[in-house]
Amino acid sequence: MQKILLLVVSTLFLLSGCLPNFGSQDEVVQEDNNNNNNNEERAIVPKFQISEDYYRTLTPFKPSGARGQITSNMSSRFDSDEFEEGLLRISQKTFSTDKYIFQEGQYLERETISEWIKALNPTIADPGSEASIEDRKEARQQAPRYLAHILEHNFLIQEDDKVKLAGISIGLALNSVDYFRIEGNNFETPISDSTIEKEGKRIAEELIHLLRGVEGLEEVPVTIGLFKQQPRTSIIPGSYFAYATVKSGGKSLEWNNVNEKYVLFPSNDATNYNRDDAERFSRFKEDVSMYYPNHNGVVGRGLYINDELQKISIDIDFQFYGKTEVIGFTQYIAGLVVEAFPDYVIVEINVKSVAGQEALILKKPDMKEPFVHIY
Template identity: 40%
Template sequence: MKKVLVIIGCALLVLSSCTNQKQDDIIQPEENEGDTEISIIPNYSLSEDQYKILLPYRPSEARGAITNQVTNRVDIDELEQGLRRHSTTVFDPKKYVFEEGQYLNTDFIYSLIDSLNPKVKEGGGKDEQIKAHRDNPRVFSHILEQNFLEKKDNKVDLVGVSIGISLKSVYRFQTEIGGPYYYEKIPKDEMLAEGKKIAEKILKEMREIDGLNDVQIMFALFREEEQSSPVPGNFVAKTVVGKGNSSIDKWETINEEHVLFPSERAKDTYNEDYQKVKLFSEKIAEYFPNYVGVAGDGFYIDKNLTSLSIEVPIEFYGKGEIVGFTQYAYGLVKEIFPNHYDIEVTVTSSDGTESLIYRHAGMDDPKVHIFQ
C-alpha cells in the first residue's frame, strides 16, 4: 500500500481560492518517499453522521465486482450505504475518514466466494441436478470492504475496516446453460448460520494480509431481497473483532427492514403508516386524472419508521401543472405525515424527475425543489 500524506483542504477542490479559508497546508513528500501520495481531507462533511472522504478519491480494489455478484440495484445501494451507516457506531465520523476498500481485490473476493460456496456435482438426470442444487444452495454473494483512516501528524493510518457479507434470500439456478431458472428460498436462520461461518473464514484470510493483521474489523451480514424486488434487503447481524484477534466472539442482532408501500406486509404489520400512504394516494387521485399510484419504501429500525421515500409517477402537459401538483403534494405531506421520521416525495414523469419534496425528522416544514 502507498503511504498517504494529508492536507486539510477545502470542501471544494479549488486549491488556490477557498473563500474565507486559509491557504491549504500542502505537505510535500520527503525525497525518500517517492511513492507517497499527497491527499486532502475536506474541511466539511455533509452532516455530522457522514464521513469525510479522502481525496483524490481512490476506487475500491474490487471496483465493479459487486454488480456481477448482487443482481438487484437497490440491494447494491443498501449494502454500500447501510454498511457505512452501521460503521458509524464503531468508527466515529467526527474522528475518522472514509475510503473505499483498498485491500481485498477482485481476484481475492471471487476466490473466496467460490471456495466458501458449496459445489454441486455435475451429472445425473435433471431431477437429480435440481435436488443437488436445492440441497446445496449458493448463499454467499459478495464481500464489500470499507476502510476508515485516522490523521496522525502528516499522514493517515488505517485504523479500522468494515466488511459487508451479502447473502441470498433466494437462490436462483440452472441445470443447463440456456435452460429454465429454478428458485430455492433460503430460510433466514439457515442463511445466518452460514453467514457467521463465512465471516470466521474471511477473518482468518484477512489477518494474513499485510496491513490488516492488527486493525479493528466490523462484520455485518446483509440479507438480499429477491432479484425483482422494488425495495432492498437489510442487515441482520453484526460483530466487531478487536485488533489482532482472529476469531469472532458474539454477534449482535440487527432488527431493521425495508417495507414496500402499498403491500400486504405494510398493511398487516404497519397499518397506521399504510393508511397514511393510502390517504396520500387517494387525495392526489381526486384532483389529478393522469396519476397512476405511488410506490413507497419505508425503512424501519426496531419496528419504528425512520424514513419514508415515496415516488409519484404522473404525466404532465406543462411546467405550470408541475408547479401546481408539487404545491398540492407539499400540503398533503404537511397534513398527513408526522415529522418524527424523514420523508422524501419524488415526483416523476416519462422525462425524469420533475420535483422533490423532503423533510428531515424534527423539521416543521418540508423543502421543495422543482427541476428545470
C-alpha cells in the same frame, strides 16, 4: 407562477446559506497500504461534514479495486444501494463519524473477492458427465450459493499531518433465493432465514481468517455485517440483520442483532407492521388523488430501525402534459409532506412521468420546509 418559482429559489438560498466553508481543510500524507513510505501520497482531509450521519472523505477520490462489481453480484439496484448505505450505518457503531475518515476499500481486489466468494460458498458435488438435468439440479440444491458479494469499507484516522488505516468494515450479501441455470432452464432454491443466519455467521468466521492474511489487515479492528437480499422480483431492498466486531489483531467475532426492516406501502405487511404509519400513507395517497386523478401509482418504501419509521421514499407516477402541471402538482405535494408524516421521519418523494423524473421533494427532521427541485 412567479410565487412558485420564488418558493423554490428561496429554499435553495436557505440551503446554500448553511453550506460549510469548502476552504476549511488539511493537507496530509496517506500511508501506503503496505506501509511503504516510498509510496506515500498527499491527500486533502476536509474539516466540514454535511451532518453527523456522514463521514468525511479524502480528496482526491481513490476508487476501490472492486469498483462496479457490486452491480453484477447483487439481485437488484434496491439491494445494492441499501447494501452500501446500510454498511455505513453499521460501521458507525464502531467507527464514529466525528473521529474517522471514510475511504472505499483499498485492500480487496476484484479477483480476490471473486475467489473468496467461490471458496466461501459450498462446493457442488459432481453428478457425473452423464448426469441428467434433474440430477444436476439436485446437486445444486444440496449446495446453494449463500454468499453473493463482499463489500469493503476503510476507515482512516488523522494523526498530525498523516492519515492511516484504523479499521475496516465488511458487508456480506446473502441470498434469500439461489437462482441458477442449467442448459437453458432456470431454477431457484429458496433459503430459510435460519439457514441464512447460520451460513452467514459461518462465512464470517472463515472470512476473518482470510482477512488476517492480507498484508496491512493483520491487526486492524474489523466490523462485519450480514445482509439478507430480497428475491429479484421484490421492489423493496433487503436489510442487515446482524453484525460482529473483531478487536485489533483478533479473530473471534462478537455478534449483535440489527433490527432493521423495509416495508412496502401500501401492503398488508405495512398494515400488520405499523397500522398508524400505514393509515398515514393511505391518507397521503388519497390527498394526492384529489389533486390529479389520472395518476398511475403512489408507492412507498419505508425503513424501520428498532421498529420506528426512520425514512420513507415515495414514487409518484403521473402523466403530465406541460411544465406548468409539473410545477403546480409538485408545490401541492410539497405542502402535503409537512402535514402527512411525523417530523422525525425523512421523506423523499420522486415525481415521475414516462419521460423520467420530473421533480424531487425532500423533507428532513431539521428542515422546517421541504427542499424542492423541478427538473
